[in-house]
Amino acid sequence: MISYGASLRSLWPLDPTVTYLNHGGYGATPHEVLAVQTDWRQRIEKNPTRFMTAEYPAAIRHAAGVLAGYVGAAPDDVVFIDNATSGCNAVLRSLDFRPGDEILIANLAYGAIIKAARYVADRTGATLMIAELPLPVSHEDDVVAAFAARLSDRTRLVVLDHIFSPTGLVVPVRRLSDAAHAVGARVLIDGAHVPGNLALNVIETGADWYVGNCHKWLFAPRACGFLWATGAAREAIHPLAISHGYGQGMTAEFDWTGTRDPSTFLSVPAGIAFHDRLGGPALMTRNTGLASEAARRLVSLWNTEVAAPPGMCAAMAAIRLPLEYASTAADAVALRTWLSEHHKIEVALSFQGDAAWVRIAAQAYNEPTDYDTLAGAIAAYGR
Ligand SMILES: Cc1ncc(COP(=O)(O)O)c(C=O)c1O
Known part of the structure; x- marks a missing residue:
């Protein structure tokens, strides 16, 4: 016990x-996981060329596979990203929007992601629609009703926070995903606060794309998030930085976005193990x-x-x-x-x-x- x-x-x-x-703000990494990160860094520094060319591809896929198992996904449907902000941006900025299309997001959504959606709407001529939730929220039906009031056959993308940041409210994402799909819209779920905080099976959320952070509640070092997509949704998206993997599918594109320190991602299994040991x-x-x-x-x-x-x-x-x-x-x-x-x-x-x-x-x-x-x-x- x-x-x-x-x-x-x-x-x-x-x-x-x-x-x-404020654990939710930026997470807090345990000593033990930081030690694993240090080990990875030392291993990389022993021979950076050899590590990046020969060891990294399998190592990053192994870490992604462990995380995929944790969130109920197939290994190749999960890629690492720096954080939820970059993951949401990658999806928003990969999709084609036209004048008349609508992107729907809640008034209580994370401010930076509302801005990212506004940026995309401004550049494409799409319209940003805001689902106005009451505060306080007393029932999940209030959340569903606020989105339903703005959904239409013009809605192309619904961005759902799985947990609203300033309120801590857990959103009934499955009901909302189903409602969005019923009008032909696709769904991006921003689960920045979810992994390690709430049991998560990404497939059961009904999302087309699911973004989460590992550095908040899953005890991974900063900066570490993931993006999940399957089937056609995988092929529709690209990282913010296009690099050598372009055109070779989601894992190739996201696994290499230029040289960076992969030790955060490679420490995710240690974060999950620590979380498990704490219960x-x-x-x-x-x-x-x-x-x-x-x-x-x-x-x-x-x-x-x-x-x-x-x-x-x-x-x-x-x-x-x-x-x-x-x-x-x-x-x-x-x-x-x-x-x-x-x-x-x-x-x-x-x-x-x-x-x-x-x-x-x-x-x-x-x-x-x-x-x-x-x-x-x-x-x-x-x-
Ligand atoms: C719903 C939501 N999205 C995105 C973010 C941004 O996370 P990050 O700074 O790790 O990108 C947060 C941060 O709290 C959040 O709550």
Whole structure:
């Protein structure tokens, strides 16, 4: 039986004096996985030419195969990318859009990906449509209804966040994929926060393309993400950097996008093994429970509300902050900075609708008192 909480902190290089409640932001890589990455780097440096020409092709395919097994995919349907941003861009920028076509994305989607979709729409004459979700969201039907209201026979691509970043809301992606396909649209799922946070089978999501990060919740070193596609969808996409593999299929194109440090990708099996040793599914259940219980306590303390009910979240939850602490976006930034600088608390704070929302995350090294520390610091703010 694993004893989660502060006793596990030494497995990470995290500063022990910091209250780290933002695992979702950039991930945090355990010592053990960093050591595996160092081993890969040393192996590469012994003979870079030999490694890149003779060893790399099989090594990258092996790592992709392990990851594919973890996400329920065939080995050659998974390729590595630097991060979710580049994976979503690769799909968006590979597809042909024409004036009159529509790309649909939610108002609560990750801002950078909304911008990428806007860029593609601007360059092709397509129209960017926004599904307007309410905040808070009280039921998954609200999410489905918001997308359904904007779907039409002009919709060519629906971009679905599997977990919305600032709210932690888990989106009913299968229902939405089916609805999109019913009108003839294709589906890109942005699962930046999913691997290691929520059980994932990419095929069951119904996506045409699935993008995920391994550096957030799967304990891989930064920068490390993946892109999944199968059948015709594989042939439709290209990496942002076209290189030697052009025209030879998805794996050849994405496995070599120019010289880079592949040690992050090659360390993914170590990240998965670490996750498994910390409990795998049990870790995810524990983290989800911790986040939801902490959210419940903060809501009752602040007398506010959560952005989404506990049953719709994984290891992150967003709680509305009383207006007395932050009534503008600038206030929210000021509070986040103050928490970091004066209390060594790292937590995500966003301003959405007309309120600031505190997004907490729960990882193996967190425990309930971490969120009490946050509550205590915020109570002292401005005094
Ligand atoms: C839904 C979503 N997409 C994309 C990203 C960007 O991830 P990255 O910076 O690793 O590309 C994030 C980051 O939190 C996210 O939540």
